[in-house]
Amino acid sequence: MAQLHLIFGDQEMADVMLKLIPSEGPKLSPLYLHSQALRKSEFFEARLSERWSLADGVRPIELTLSDCQNVDGYVKCIQMMYSLERFTFSSVQEALALLQIASELLFTDCLNSCMQYLEADFNPLNTMGEILSELLSLVSNGASSKAREITKRVLHDNMQITTSPTFADVNKSSLFRELQNNLDIVKSQLYKFANYFSWNSYQISIASSALCWLLDEMFALEIADMAVKMIAEEQELAQLVVSRIYPNPFTETLFEILIRLLQALQIGQVICQRSVRLSLVKTWLPVIAKLTHDDEYLIKDNELHNSLEEGMSSLVTTLPMADQEQIFKIWISACLRSKKAWPDLSTTFDMWCNKLRQAQCEIDLGPSLHLSEASDPHSIICSSKDHTYP
Known part of the structure; x- marks a missing residue:
């Protein structure tokens, strides 16, 4: 045959x-x-x-x-x-x-x-990307501490000085993609939760844990600027979180993530553009205000409460006067109209108002102001004997 x-x-x-x-x-x-x-x-x-x-x-x-x-x-x-x-x-x-x-x-x-x-x-970069995707997928599915330890070691070894710098890009793309995947899982479940459909609390729990782990690693590897930008512009998630407030299964994790981002910005652990910092406050200030203003939901953890308030106030002070104006309009509308008036940005707001007064003093004094005084706003003294202000 x-x-x-x-x-x-x-x-x-x-x-x-x-x-x-x-x-x-x-x-x-x-x-x-x-x-x-x-x-x-x-x-x-x-x-x-x-x-x-x-x-x-x-x-x-x-x-x-x-x-x-x-x-x-x-x-x-x-x-x-x-x-x-x-x-x-x-x-x-x-x-x-x-x-x-x-x-x-x-x-x-x-x-x-x-x-x-x-x-x-064979392509080392593609191979590493495929391996990292598999490892990060394990992390996202509730892998053991051993799997997370191995994944962390691969990520950190990719950043060693003896390693090709192109492997750092593999880390960035792999972590960013996995972060987005977990955010999509959370949004999918919150959509079901908001619309009273059958939703899976376990999936939100696992995705929440993975999000926190991924963010920690991105901060440790000094590549968290992308994550801050992504979360700062996550309008869809912000809307879903407040669509049905109590008992929202993602609120605690959300606050933990926001505190992590705010503290990192405060100490300079991550540097972001002005537009990203502004978006972070504009997107999430009304959300945390609404969540905590709801009579059925209160932040029980005072440390969490204080950290979130302090981080938000600190971030506002890093922005220009015009950006702060946008934020304080949101704060007045979303926070001060509530009996809880939280988060309390009054100290930062007072500082902003004082800067407005000082700026107007400088305008009114005009050419008579010495150059040395003009260079230091704190040296400006507005005397009621010489000037009258409305």
């Missing part, structure tokens, strides 16, 4: 019946194959040399699969034994999967083809 005429699945010409037995799951229908094709595998060559009864018609072989999740991989590998052309692979993942199976079946031709494909396609 010529090799050219062998066709995978041709039951009439088959002389071997192969039963693939998964270690778990349902039984599979047997494959009717040809010994001439299977002999390309040393494993099958050895099995075909065993004694069998001619009365059976076809030679039965049973193969217990070591990887019950990849039955298709075994079938694909066997199909390749029929091929007269060069083996091709759709992706690195397929080549890696078939490499393991070809090694088990001692299918040398396939084994060599997998190695050649992987070597030709």
Whole structure:
């Protein structure tokens, strides 16, 4: 029988019946194959040399699969034994999967083809990106402390001075993508929560834990500026959080994240543009005001309460007068109209008002103000004897 005429699945010409037995799951229908094709595998060559009864018609072989999740991989590998052309692979993942199976079946031709494909396609950056994505996905799905420890070590080793600086970019893109994935999970569940649909508290809990871990790592690696910008501009999340306030399953984590960002900005751990700092306050000040003004929800943790208020006040002082005006209009509208009047930005507001008065003094004094005094706003003294102000 010529090799050219062998066709995978041709039951009439088959002389071997192969039963693939998964270690778990349902039984599979047997494959009717040809010994001439299977002999390309040393494993099958050895099995075909065993004694069998001619009365059976076809030679039965049973193969217990070591990887019950990849039955298709075994079938694909066997199909390749029929091929007269060069083996091709759709992706690195397929080549890696078939490499393991070809090694088990001692299918040398396939084994060599997998190695050649992987070597030709090998790209350290892409490989690191794929590995990091898998590791970070484990973290996002509630992985063990060991998995988080390994992931952290890979991230930090990528930033070593002896490592190519391009690996730092792999860290950034991988962490940013995983951060966005977890935010999307939270938003999806909050949408269901806000609309009284069936929602999954466990998913929010796991995603919340992952968000905090990812942010900590981004700060530790000094690449958290992207995360601050993303959260500062997250209008959709802000709207969802206040769509149904009590008992919001994400509020505590949200406050913890905001405090982390505000404190990092306050001590200079992360440097962000003015527009990002302004967006952070404009997006989240009305949210935290509404959450804490709701009669059914109160911040029970005084330390959390004080940290959030202090961080917000400190950030406002880093902004120009015109930006502060926008913020204080929000503060007056969203906070002071409530009996709780929280967060309390009154000290920062008083400082801003004093700057307005000082600025007007400078305008009114005009050319008579000495240059040395003009350079220091605190040296300006407005005397009621010389000037009258409305």
